[in-house]
Structures are given as structure tokens and as C-alpha cells.
Amino acid sequence: MANRPRRRRDGLSRRYTRTAYLMLLPAILFFAVFTYLPIGNLLTTSAHSGPQADVFAGLDNYSRAVSDPAVRHSFVITVIFALVTTVGAIVLGLALAMLLDKPLRGRVVFRALLLVPYLTSVAIVGLLWRNILDPGLGILNRLLTALDLPPQQWLITHPLETIIGVMLWQHVGYAMVLFLAGLQGIPDVYYEAATVDGAGPARRFRHVTLPLLMPTTLFVSIISVITGLQAFGQAYIITDGGPANASDLYVFHVFNVAFEARDFGYSSALSFLLVVVILAFTVVQLRYGRRNEVQH
Structure with missing residues (x-):
């Protein structure tokens, strides 16, 4: 029983x-x-060469990628692009979230306006900013001229900085929403206790807000790094990877290898290497972030 x-x-x-x-x-x-099925197919294709990727090549495509100067160049500027946009998204997103968390008039409208670029497609954002930054007809240079300032060749002299700015403009609203949710989830009792102990705004931010926002910061950093490493539309639409490959982001380079050079085996190897790099970045961020959470 x-x-x-x-x-x-x-x-x-x-x-x-x-x-x-x-x-x-x-x-x-x-x-x-x-x-998983596309990743498996990608791995299989990366071990072949030829116009139809039908000749077995083993690891030749991977050794070629490691020794290719164009790949190293695109990878370096993509890592820079991803890290700068990640830091910018965290700093600006947190600053905007703290500002709009206060009882300001019209804060709901400002939150919505800041989120609109994130909800807009990359193609529309790229075309919008390419027209704004046009050296002859762009509204930004017209504004500089009206202020008696010299017009700028934005897409020629500062191509990488330009697409970094566009990326931040589009994605900072999403980071703001995440940080705003994190701020609203912090109980007021922690701030009240810190105030009783004599902590000012700076100390409350350092010892209360930042530690309790660590999970949100970790999530924003992981999403931002992955988004930055996979960025394509900004280079494709706004700068076309130029001038002189100054904004040749990694995925844009893979796209050119696949559809311009028609080398699908090599482009598959480059794509699989990006998967490995993203996985490595994510693992490092998770370990570092969890370690910080334990310490706090």
C-alpha cells in the first residue's frame, strides 16, 4: 500500500x-x-570549393581565411564597431532611462519617440541617413552651410564613425527600454536605506543602481555585441563598404565573397568562423557578468 x-x-x-x-x-x-540544420549545412559547404561548392577542400578554406588580409581587416573593424556600439548603447541607454524614469511631463511620448528607430527596418534607416548625409543635397550639410560652417564629406572622411552613429541612433532606444524596466524593478527600500546612511546621488548610483542593474547590463551587452558583429545593412546601404574598404564590415565582406566572387565554399567558412566568434564572445560575457553578480 x-x-x-x-x-x-x-x-x-x-x-x-x-x-x-x-x-x-x-x-x-x-x-x-x-x-541547427542551416549551421550544419554551412559547415558542410565550408569544406568544399569551386563555383558550385562541389569539390572537397577539407580545411583549406579556413586556412585561407586566417591568412587573408582582407578578412583580418574586416574582422578588426567589425570588432571595433561592435565594442563601440555596445559601450555607447549601455552608456546612452542607461542615461536616457534614468532621465525618463523621473516624473517628467511627456516622458511617455519621449520613450515612444526614442523607440521608433529600433522598430524601423535597417533598409529604411540606411536610406534615410544616406540622404541626410549626402554631401550635396543632404539636410545636414545644408544646415552647416546655413550656420556658415564648412560642409563635410561624412561618408568619405568618417565612414566607420558614421555607421557607428547610425547604429547607436537606431538601437539606443531598445537599450533604454531594457534599462528602464530594470530601474523600475529596483525596490525603493534600497534607496531609502542608502539615503538614511548618508549616501548622496552619486553613491546611490554606484552602490545601489549599478549592482542591481548588472543582469540588465549583461543582457544589453550580449545583445549589442551580437548585433554589432552581425551588422550588414549599415555598410551595404550607407557606405557600400568604402571608401577603400574603411567600413567593410565582416558580414558585408562575406556577402561580397558569396555573391560577387561566387565563392560559396569560402564564404561559408567565413560565416562559420563568425558563429564561433559570436559564441566565444557570449561565453566570455556570461562568465564575466556572472562573476560580477556574485561579487556584488
Whole structure:
């Protein structure tokens, strides 16, 4: 008789497990078909060469990628692009979130306006800023001329800085929303206790806000780095990778290898290397972020 309740609990546990796997099945199938299967196909294609990627090449494409100066150049500027946009998104997003967390008139409208660029497609944002920065007809140079300031060749003299600015303009609103949610999740009792202990605004920010926002900061940093490493539209639409490959982001370079040079095996190897790099960055960020959470 004593074993009957145990068997009943075991039966319920198995039933709950089957139900859970049944609920997860659509997500598992989605990732299998649209993520893991393409990655496997990418890995297979990367081991081949030729116009149709039908000649087995082993690791030749990977050794070629490591020794290719164009790949190293695009990778370096892409890492710079990703790190700068990540730091910018964290700093500006947190600053805007703290500003709009205060009881200001019209703050809901400002929050919505700051989020609109993130909800706009990369193609529209790229075309918009390419027209704004046009050296002859762009509104920005017309404004400089009206102020008796010399017009600038934005896309020629500062191409990488320009697409970094456009990237921040588009994505800082998303970071702001995440930080705003994190700020609103901090109980007021922590700030009240810090105030009683004599902590001013700077100390409250350093010892209360920043530590309790660490999970949000970690999430924003991971998403921003991944987005920056995968950036394509900014270089494709605004600068076309130029001038002189100064804004030749990694994915844009892979695109040119695949669809301009028609070297699908080599482009697949470059794409798989990017997957490895993104995974490595994510693991490092998670370990560092969790270590900081434990310390605080």
C-alpha cells in the first residue's frame, strides 16, 4: 500500500514530463529547421570549393581565411564597431532611462519617440541617413552651410564613425527600454536605506543602481555585441563598404565573397568562423557578468 502513492507520483511526474516536451516540441522543431540544420549545412559547404561548392577542400578554406588580409581587416573593424556600439548603447541607454524614469511631463511620448528607430527596418534607416548625409543635397550639410560652417564629406572622411552613429541612433532606444524596466524593478527600500546612511546621488548610483542593474547590463551587452558583429545593412546601404574598404564590415565582406566572387565554399567558412566568434564572445560575457553578480 505504501508503494501506491509513490507509483502515482511517478506516473504524474512522467505525465508532466511528456506534456512539457510536447509543449516544447514546436520550439525544438523551429530551432532544428531554421538554426541547427542551416549551421550544419554551412559547415558542410565550408569544406568544399569551386563555383558550385562541389569539390572537397577539407580545411583549406579556413586556412585561407586566417591568412587573408582582407578578412583580418574586416574582422578588426567589425570588432571595433561592435565594442563601440555596445559601450555607447549601455552608456546612452542607461542615461536616457534614468532621465525618463523621473516624473517628467511627456516622458511617455519621449520613450515612444526614442523607440521608433529600433522598430524601423535597417533598409529604411540606411536610406534615410544616406540622404541626410549626402554631401550635396543632404539636410545636414545644408544646415552647416546655413550656420556658415564648412560642409563635410561624412561618408568619405568618417565612414566607420558614421555607421557607428547610425547604429547607436537606431538601437539606443531598445537599450533604454531594457534599462528602464530594470530601474523600475529596483525596490525603493534600497534607496531609502542608502539615503538614511548618508549616501548622496552619486553613491546611490554606484552602490545601489549599478549592482542591481548588472543582469540588465549583461543582457544589453550580449545583445549589442551580437548585433554589432552581425551588422550588414549599415555598410551595404550607407557606405557600400568604402571608401577603400574603411567600413567593410565582416558580414558585408562575406556577402561580397558569396555573391560577387561566387565563392560559396569560402564564404561559408567565413560565416562559420563568425558563429564561433559570436559564441566565444557570449561565453566570455556570461562568465564575466556572472562573476560580477556574485561579487556584488
